[in-house]
Amino acid sequence: DVLPSGSWCERAPVAASTSLPDPAAEFDRNVPRICGVCGDKATGFHFNAMTCEGCKGFFRRSMKRKAMFTCPFNGDCKITKDNRRHCQACRLKRCVDIGMMKEFILTDEEVQRKREMILKRKEEEALKESLKPKLSEEQQKVIDILLEAHRKTYDPTYADFTKFRPPVRSTPGNKEAARYSSILTQDLPEDPIDLFGSDAFSAFPEPAEPQMLSNLVLEENDETASMNIGFSQLSMLPHLADLVSYSIQKVIGFAKMIPGFRDLAADDQIVLLKSSAIEVIMLRSNQSFTLEDMTWTCGSDDFKYRISDVTQAGHNMDLLEPLVKFQVGLKKLNLHEEEHVLLMAICILSPDRPGVQDTALVESLQDRLSEILQSYIRCRHPGPGSRLLYAKMIQKLTDLRSLNEEHSRQYRCLSFQPQHSMQLTPLVLEVFGNEIS
Incomplete structure (x- = not known):
């Protein structure tokens, strides 16, 4: 199943079949949204963890390319909003450590289906709105x-x-x-x-x-x-x-x-x-x-x-x-x-x-x-x-x-x-x- 744009997860929870908790269900909306990777402002749950848009994109690209990174330092860099681009290896490690999972990444076919579904829904809503009686x-x-x-x-x-x-x-x-x-x-x-x-x-x-x-x-x-x-x-x-x-x-x-x-x-x-x-x-x-x-x-x-x-x-x-x-x-x-x-x-x-x-x-x-x-x-x-x-x-x-x-x-x-x-x-x-x- 594919979730609509703006949902808490990129993919509908496979957690239901693997006994993993649904992070969106446990999310307290009163708690400030902070990216678990770099500390920037988070936009929601992405790939099973609360992250910002930057770290979401980084994790998706890394998993799709099957990238192999090496830390130029000692392998324990502290990732922040300002230095997150300096060490890709430690940044990716941090993504995995907070629970981000490649299984939640949509395939290219799923991405296309999702886009078509969103477009279809918008067209249906526009048609429904046009047919709705209105006062002149x-x-x-x-x-x-x-x-x-x-x-x-x-x-x-x-x-x-x-x-x-x-x-x-x-x-x-x-x-x-x-x-x-x-x-x-x-x-x-x-x-x-x-x-x-x-x-x-x-x-x-x-x-x-x-x-x-x-x-x-x-x-x-x-x-x-x-x-x-x-x-x-x-x-x-x-x-x-x-x-x-x-x-x-x-x-x-x-x-x-x-x-x-x-x-x-x-x-x-x-x-x-x-x-x-x-x-x-x-x-x-x-x-x-x-x-x-x-x-x-x-x-x-x-x-x-x-x-x-x-x-x-x-x-x-x-x-x-x-x-x-x-x-x-x-x-x-x-x-x-x-x-x-x-x-x-x-x-x-x-x-x-x-x-x-x-x-x-x-x-x-x-x-x-x-x-x-x-x-x-x-x-x-x-x-x-x-x-x-x-x-x-x-x-x-x-x-x-x-x-x-x-x-x-x-x-x-x-x-x-x-x-x-x-x-x-x-x-x-x-x-x-x-x-x-």
Whole structure:
């Protein structure tokens, strides 16, 4: 057998059949590699001993020529890196003394076979690499743009949570809830900017640096939590309404950076954002979702959400059970960040949203992103199950449609009650179906 170039031995160990130890197997990689002949830096095991390239070549040439050397001195020269050329006899003797064996030297035929084998392997690797699917330069550019857009509009530390009305986790008779009664009845400040107005997309500021995205999706962790909290006890509604409103603004910022989105008419941009905003928020929230305790942790323990929290904002299990199932399923897909941002962009650019006028243009933009996602999976996401990954991701978008409908329905129920609609921001009311004047 012939070892490939760069192996520890010139020939596969005949030691296996002669009971000789395999020096490569016993080599301690933490020990400095020193040539046993001259003390120079060794490059590995050659002909059964650790040597430098110079002594390896010298031993091979000597054995092939069957050279006979005579020491001009007394036959016990000390061989060093500097004087190794002075006495060939003592140098060869030293080679034999440290265990170098002529049986390990390849014949000319074996050398030729080895070269052919190496060349063949390189050709096979080059062919394999050429046949491997690759992302085009244009596809990679789109992915890079989406990654940048996501990172500019999503801060996993949730540093801006202090800007929202505080979370109030109450139970019936909770005195702390009463202490925040003024929060539950206060009027919201008038929103100075209509984010969905005719000039919304030119007025919306581009973030100067990565900012936070507040994701509001909550999970059940406490089975004893009351599921019949009265509407008068919606202590978490102001806080969660603020987070949803803020998240919608961040989704707008992300959408504006999707290649081709701003080529759409303003009306179609508005329609797409209104209909997809909560779905994108649910997709983004998966980054803060934890399978271990089935909660969403947004920066600190004060903003760790469970099912009991969202029930105190007026939502019920018609939304929460499928939402939890969705989050668990999405988390288990182990998506790359690139796949995640592509899925969000595909979600936004859905041509079948009610009210879209230029469906052909929207569909072409979505098809382009879908092709990039499929190419990315083939090129960068190998392994078991990757063949079905794209189909599973698209199924998640179908699941989101049902979640969107139920979420909007429950928000509309809240908005029809004056004592609670005042807790919903103007942006939330507009996005979920109640136009404000």
